[in-house]
Amino acid sequence: MIKSGICVGVGLRGEEGKRNLPNSNVWPIGLDDAIRAGAPVVAIAEGGSDYLRLSQAVEKCGLDTPVIGWPGNVVPEEWESYLLNFDRIIFYRQGDKTSELISKRVRDRLGERVRVVTLPTQVKLTEEIVVSPTNKDICEWCKDMQYWKENYGTTDYDIDERLVKFLRNVPQPRRIVYTLEDMIHPPKTAGWLIENAIPRGEIGLLWGPSQNGKTTLALNLIYSLATGEPLAGIEGLRPASDLPRPLKVLFIEEDASLPNEIIPRLRSIFTGNPSPSDEDFGAVVQRVTAGNVDVRVAQLSLRVDDENSPGYRYATELLEEFWPHVVIYDALRSIHSKEENSPSEMAVVINNLRTLQAYGDNRTSRVRYHV
Known part of the structure; x- marks a missing residue:
C-alpha cells in the first residue's frame, strides 16, 4: 500500500x-x-x-x-x-x-x-x-x-x-489547566447563540415547574434564531450577529404531540396569530427560510441512555444527515430512563448527550426539564 x-x-x-x-x-x-x-x-x-x-x-x-x-x-x-x-x-x-x-x-x-x-x-x-x-x-x-x-x-x-x-467536532478530552497569569488574558470563548444568555458549543438546561412555559420559550427561541428578533421580546436577548447562515436548528419533541400541539404552537408564534391560515404561515416561512434558517421538528422515541435502542439510532441518522448548529430536546425526563437523583446514572445521559453533540458545527444543545 x-x-x-x-x-x-x-x-x-x-x-x-x-x-x-x-x-x-x-x-x-x-x-x-x-x-x-x-x-x-x-x-x-x-x-x-x-x-x-x-x-x-x-x-x-x-x-x-x-x-x-x-x-x-x-x-x-x-x-x-x-x-x-x-x-x-x-x-x-x-x-x-x-x-x-x-x-x-x-x-x-x-x-x-x-x-x-x-x-x-x-x-x-x-x-x-x-x-x-x-x-x-x-x-x-x-x-x-x-x-x-x-x-x-x-x-x-x-x-x-x-x-x-x-x-x-470530536469532543476533545478535558486537559485544561490555567495559571493566574493565564487568566490575565482569558481564553476566547466560542461566542454566543443568544447574546449574554446562551453560549455556543455548550449543553444547557431550561428547567422549571410544569406548565410554566418552558416549551413555549423553546419554540420562541426557534423563532428568535430564525428572524433575528429578541428572545421572548426582551431587547437584551438577541441572536448573535455572527451566527452561521443558514442556521440549522433541530427540535426533538418527546413530551407532546407534534401535529396537535407543537406544530400549531410554532405556527402561532411565527405569525402572531393563534389560528393562522396556511397562506399566512407560508408567507412567513418563505421570508425567514431564504438563506436564513433551516428548522426540523422530530419525534424519534429517543432514549439517550441506550445506544442500542432504535430511537438512538434514528437520532444519529438524523444528526448525520442534517448536521445541525442547535439542538433542543424536549423534555429531559422523556429521553432517558435513568434515576435523575443518581449522579452515576445521570452521567450516562450527559456523556451520551456530549457524544451526540459531535454531530454538528459548534453545536449548542438545550434540554427542557421539569422540576
Whole structure:
C-alpha cells in the first residue's frame, strides 16, 4: 500500500485470496506513528484501501488526525491495549456483518472513548432518495457518491468533507489547566447563540415547574434564531450577529404531540396569530427560510441512555444527515430512563448527550426539564 510514494503497509494473502495466513504477522498500519505523536484523537478504517482513502480525505481537508488501517477481521487484545493510548477513537466500519462485530467488540472493550461511524448511505436527489447499493467499504461508498454527484448534479456534495466531518467536532478530552497569569488574558470563548444568555458549543438546561412555559420559550427561541428578533421580546436577548447562515436548528419533541400541539404552537408564534391560515404561515416561512434558517421538528422515541435502542439510532441518522448548529430536546425526563437523583446514572445521559453533540458545527444543545 503506497501513500505519497512511500510503502506504508503490506497485505498478506494466500491461496484463493485468503489473508491472515498461519504463522504470518499483521499489524495496524500507522498505529506506532500515532502513539509516538501523542495524538489524542485517531481515526480507524478497516482494511488497507479504506485506510488509504480516508487518509487522503483527512489530508485534503486540512486535518492532522492520524488514520490507522485495521487489517481485516482480527482483534487481538494486544491491539486494544495499545488503543488505550488515545482519548478518542473514531471507527469507520464497513457495511458487512463481520465489520459490525469487530466495531462492536472494540466499542465494548474500550467504552466511551470509541465512536463507531456508519457512513450515511442515503442521498436526496432531484425528486427521490437513493440508497447506496454497495456500502461495503469506504472506497465503494465513494464510487457511489461520485456517480450520484456526476450524474444527478449534486454539486454541493463533497465526498471528502462527508468522510471527515465526524473528525471535525470530536469532543476533545478535558486537559485544561490555567495559571493566574493565564487568566490575565482569558481564553476566547466560542461566542454566543443568544447574546449574554446562551453560549455556543455548550449543553444547557431550561428547567422549571410544569406548565410554566418552558416549551413555549423553546419554540420562541426557534423563532428568535430564525428572524433575528429578541428572545421572548426582551431587547437584551438577541441572536448573535455572527451566527452561521443558514442556521440549522433541530427540535426533538418527546413530551407532546407534534401535529396537535407543537406544530400549531410554532405556527402561532411565527405569525402572531393563534389560528393562522396556511397562506399566512407560508408567507412567513418563505421570508425567514431564504438563506436564513433551516428548522426540523422530530419525534424519534429517543432514549439517550441506550445506544442500542432504535430511537438512538434514528437520532444519529438524523444528526448525520442534517448536521445541525442547535439542538433542543424536549423534555429531559422523556429521553432517558435513568434515576435523575443518581449522579452515576445521570452521567450516562450527559456523556451520551456530549457524544451526540459531535454531530454538528459548534453545536449548542438545550434540554427542557421539569422540576
